Amino acid sequence: MDNLVLAFAIIGALGIGAQWLAWRLNFPAIVLMAIAGVLAGPVLQIFSAPDAAPGTPPMEALFGEFYRPIIAVAVAVILFEGGLQLNFSELRGLTRGVRRLVFPGVPIAWFLGAATTYLIAGLSWQVSLLFGGIMVVTGPTVIIPLLRQSKLNPRPATLLKWEGIVNDPIGALLAVVVYEFLVIGEHGGTSGEIISSLILAALLAGGLGYAFGKFVTATFRRGLVPEYLKPPVLLTLVLICFELANLLQHEAGLLSVTAMGVTLANAKIASINELRLFKENITVLLVSGVFVILTANLTVQSIGALDWSIFWFLAAMLFVVRPLTVFISTIGSGLPWKERLLVAWIAPRGIVAVAVSSFFGASLMAEGYMDGGKLIPLAFGMVFATVVLHGFTITPLAKWLGLASRERPGVLIVGASPFSAALAAKLKEMEVPVMVADTSWRRLKPARLASVETYYGEILSEVTEHHLDLNRYGYLLALGGNESHNALVATDLAPELGRAAIYQVNARGKEEDDRKALSYTLQGRTFLHSGAALDELLRRHYSGWIFQRTKLSEEYPPEQYKKDLGAEHEIVLLIRKGVITFASREVPVKPEIGDTVLAYIPKPPDKKPAEKSKADGEKPKETGEAKTESSSV
Template sequence: MDNLVLAFAIIGVLGIGAQWLAWRFNLPAIVLMAIAGVIAGPVLNIFAAAGAGPGDPPMEALFGEFYRPIIAVAVAVILFEGGLQLNISELRGLGRGVRQLVFPGVLIAWFLGAAAAYLIAGLSWQVALLFGGIMVVTGPTVIIPLLRQSKLNSRPATLLKWEGIVNDPIGALLAVVVFEFLVIGDHGASSTDIISSLIVAAILAAGAGYGFGKLTAVSFRRGWVPEYLKPPVLLALVLVCFELANLLQHEAGLLSVTAMGVTLANSKIASINDLRLFKENITIMLVSGVFIILTANLTMDSIRSLDWSSALFLLAMLFVVRPLTVFIATIGSGLPWKERLLVGWIAPRGIVAVAVSSFFGASLVAEGYADGAKLIPLAFGMVFATVVLHGFTISPLAKALGLASRERPGVLIVGASPFSAALAAKLKDMEVPVTVADTSWRRLKPVRLANVPTYYGEILSEVTEHHMDLNRFGYLLALGGNEAHNALVATDLAPELSRAAIFQVNARGKDEEDRKALSYTLQGQTFLHSAVALDELMRRHYSGWVFQRTRLSEEYPPEQYKKDLHPEAEIVLVMRKGGLTFASREAEVKPEIGDVVLAYIPKPPDVKAEKAKENGGKDAKDTKENAKPAAEKENLKSKLV
């Protein structure tokens, strides 16, 4: 294939298609991307360039001298986006644990990994030292999706996230150190000179990242950059920072952009969430494309080079090196044994490990180290093994250890009122986890009286992130009386929960064409199909409307249920195995056999009261009739007297 535009189109379809399938079927995305790349590359040889030999890496032949720059830029943006997720405030109570996982954890993992590569995989000690440094990394590109999938508690999730993002550039720098020793040391440079130059370069690179982060924060805060230019300006600064650090020391740019991301994340910029969303979108595209490129660059010869010693090496890394590293590094950290056990098992490798292995593997072969060619298939073997095993075991293991929620995705209701209290109480009766949040202790009173969990505070506050685990919730109902606040909640939490799972009450009953109405781009889906206003819901509540739960079956199908349902009633949601489906103005729910339907219906007639009323009227009539003769008799008696 010589058509680069067609190649990019195929890469995009494979990468984004794998991401969509992973989301649709709740599978590890990186596994599907790797499979897609292997099928398109070594198996079907779709990207084979004209004139390339049968053993030549197809993607390198296709892109030529642009192959490595493409990978380098992608990895730089990915690491920056990872740093942008690291908020120092998350480390409350975890600083020591994270610090020990980084140091001495990195050195322990480096030593044990290098020993396994030398003794088991059969690499020379020089190449084993370099590969041991690369295997220190636990990539954020796979850690963060796994955390989102597994619904881990905040403590172990924070540990894994920080370790994954901080260790990525450190592992790359360790590989640089060994490579410099192997290459520069062969040309007569002393060890002292090499170490001192690397330390100085690392300090300068980290300082450059910090400086670029502060410069960006000041520029954005003071309005030197307009809103619409902030994302592209930030992207340009990331690339400049990356390349300047690389000019100081090869691969030091990885450390520099990570430091820039962490600095920016903790600079309290008002538009930080918008920037994070932009960078996350770019990162997803880059991860999808670059991982397809890397896997498609494999050849059948490199895959066949994986033998039994390689398999034993992978087993040693999984079941000996990683658990032993975490156990030794976290001694005295105060972490519970369950968290140490989970962190000791979960260590998936990602795109950074593959990219750095691809670069140094080719460089080592060029320098005369023939076993450098084994780095790429070994790295891919680690990625496959760790992502498959950890991706499919993190949820069961976390639930078994009590470090993840066993409950179905819950409902977070923002805005306390008698109506939302009644709805929350009914959801609790249906065994749906529910929490009501509000800034008013008084408004939360009916919720507390209904024995429903509450959160007293502003849901949009940064403090909330440390006191409330949003991973427990799969749905958000913004039911407050302030339409603007409801819209702000829906917009702010949309990246976390997805707009498809956020529903906002029609606070004032305005039509979307009303000039006073908020733009639909700022809101979630409208709660209830009729889009009835909050005032009307409150009127219905005080007039006696109730929530009614009904299970549909073969004996009582949806058609019969709809006939029996009161014409004014509202279907609120249906509950089925796949979760909850709320009714909205945008989409009316369609109950099916086996569903549990929750409807909001007018006050049912009181049969006893009606009977008593009827009997009371009849008795009064009888009494009146019986009283007539007695009255006439009494009247006659008075006349006689």
């Protein structure tokens, strides 16, 4: 193939298509992306170039001298976006655990990984030391999607996230250290000179990233950059910082952009969430494309160069090296054994490991270390093994250890009122996890009296992240009386929950075409098909409306159910195969056989005394006595 535009289109379709399919099937996305790349590359040879030299990897032949810069820029942006996720406020109570996973965790993992590579994989000790450094990384591009998929408790999730993002540039720098020793040492450089130059370069790179982060913070706070230019300006500065650090030392740019991201994450910039969302969108595109490119770059020859020793190597890395590293490094850290066990098993490798292996593998072969050609297939073997095994076992293992909720995705109701309390009580009765959050202790009283779990505080506060585990909830109902606050809640939590899972009450009964209403882009879906205002829902509550749960079956089909409900009713939600779907103006629900339906209906009229007596097989009571009972109801 010599059409670069067509090649980019195919790569984009494969990468994003794999991401979408993974979302639909609830599979680890990187597994499907890797499969797509292997099918397009060594299996179907879609990207093969007829005029390429024999043995040249297909993507390197396609992109030529631009292949490595493409990978390098993508990895830089990915690590910067990972750094934007590291807020120091998350480390309350976990500082010692994270520090132990970095030191002595990294040296232990380096030594054990290098020994395993040398003894089992059969590489030379020089290449084994370099590959052991690369295997220190646990990629954030894989960890963060796994955490989102598994709904881990905050403590182990924070441990894994920080370890993955902090160790990525460290692993790359360890590979640089070994490479410099191997190459520069052969040209007469002493060990002291090499170590001192590397330490100095690492300090300068980290300081450069910190300086860039502070510069961005100052310019953004002073309004020197307009809002619409902030994302492109930030992206440009990331690339400049990355390349300046690389001029100081090979691969030092990875450390520099990570430091820049961490600096910005803790700078409390007002627009940090918008910037983080923009970078996350770019990262999804880059991860999808780059991983397809890397896997498609494999050749049949490179895969065939491996023997059965790779399986013993993978087994040793998974079941010996990682558990020993975690258990030894976390001795005395205060972490519970369950969290240590989970962290000891979960260590997926991602794009950074493959990209760095690809770079140094080719460089080592050029320097005469021919077994450097095994680094790429070995790295891919680790990626495949760890992503598949850890991706499919993290959720059941976490639930078995009690580190993730066993319950179905719950409902978070923001805005306390008698109506929301009654709805929450019914959801609790249906065994759906539910919580009502509000800033008023008085408004939370009905929910507390109904024994519903409550949260007293501002849901948008930064403190809330440390006291409320949002991973438990898959749906959000913004049912407060303040329309603007409801919209702000919906907008703020949309990136985490998804717009399709957020429903907002029509606070003042405005119609969709009301020019004075808030823009639909700031809101969630309209709660209930009728879009009834909060005042109307409260009126119904005080007039005696009740929630009614019904299981539909062939004996009681949807048609009969709707007929029995009558004209005046409101379907709130239905549960189909364990999945909750709330009724909304945008997407009305359609009950089917097998569904459990929750409806909001008027209070059934009281039967007349004569009807009650007839139904009970008794004689009618005296009139005066009947009037007394009726009035007491």
